[in-house]
Amino acid sequence: MHKATPILLLCIIIWQRTSLPSKLLLCGALILSATGDMLLALPIEKSFLLGLSAFAAAHILYALFLYRWLNWQQINVLSVVIFTAYLITMMFVLLPAVVELRVPVLAYFCVISVMFVTAFAANTQDYTLRIGALFFVASDSLLAINAFITPLPLQSVLVMGTYYAAQYFIALGCLQLTKEHHVS
Template identity: 35%
Template sequence: MNDWSWVVLGLGGLSLVGLLWAEWQNRRAARALFKSLCSLGFLLFALSLGLDSLFARLIFVGLLLSAVGDVLLLFGSSRAFLAGLGAFLLAHLAYLGAFVQVGAPSLGGLLLVLAMGYGWLRWLWPHLGGWKAPVLAYGVVISLMLWAGLGTAQSEIWLGALLFYLSDLFVARQRFVVQQPLNPLLGLPLYYAAQYLLAWAAR
């Protein structure tokens, strides 16, 4: 990494601390500011490392779509949440396209992802109401992304994919099951760790 990468990484870490504080204190304006800075951070981090291959550019597309999703989720309305869900779904398709270039999904990985998917779907299903179809579609795509990520040898890819997957469980819990400060306080560090790992993989 170069000096610029370290600066961006440090600012991203400080922004995450600010975001967690804003979530804990329920400061909406500060939450919007720090979340935007966190998402801008992983974009700048990826750019600082270079985008010299199709793999890296697809990763950046995934990061960019994720940043769009982050902004949309700030609004809190059902329409904004659905749009954010769509942005993240497209992000996972971009990641999927990147991962299959550098790995080979395995049967063992598929069985693990199917077991995890069955678990979260059984947990969430009674709480989804009219959201069953979009959440199911999103779940299929993020599961495919995770399966492809687990099939790579690069630890930053499969770990990033797994952390992203786990972070979304806290988003779902916050949206559909119970709203608690614990959800973002646990989910956000997982999410941003995932995005910075995937940005690092694109170097």
């Protein structure tokens, strides 16, 4: 529960301090993320799969939140090439190690990719949202490497540090995006 607390506090702050009409999507993503944190920590069968599903649903809500502000011209070729290279590399490294979880892991990579692309395609000049998406991909990559490939030194600090930064910057970026477009 303690890992989910900062995310739930962020959700409460957003809920109480904004009048944003689509804050339900943003807070829903944060609540699903906190749920994913708790599920991953539980010593129950299928906890990884349940946590992965909660995070996938959170990414879908983030993408739905960002959908109305998409501007495909925001994405440049270099970003696409770098992200595609990252995805191919992660799949090459990770898929042999997740034998029976290949389908859920592939599905999750598709969903987080949609969130990542919508964050980069959001019609904003502010980089906060993009930084958050990068931190989320980094956090998930570190978590996967630690869980399935090799233990990482300071894995908890690395994974949770990038994860908390991701949630903060995505939430802040979403609020900044709505402010730029005068949505209250």
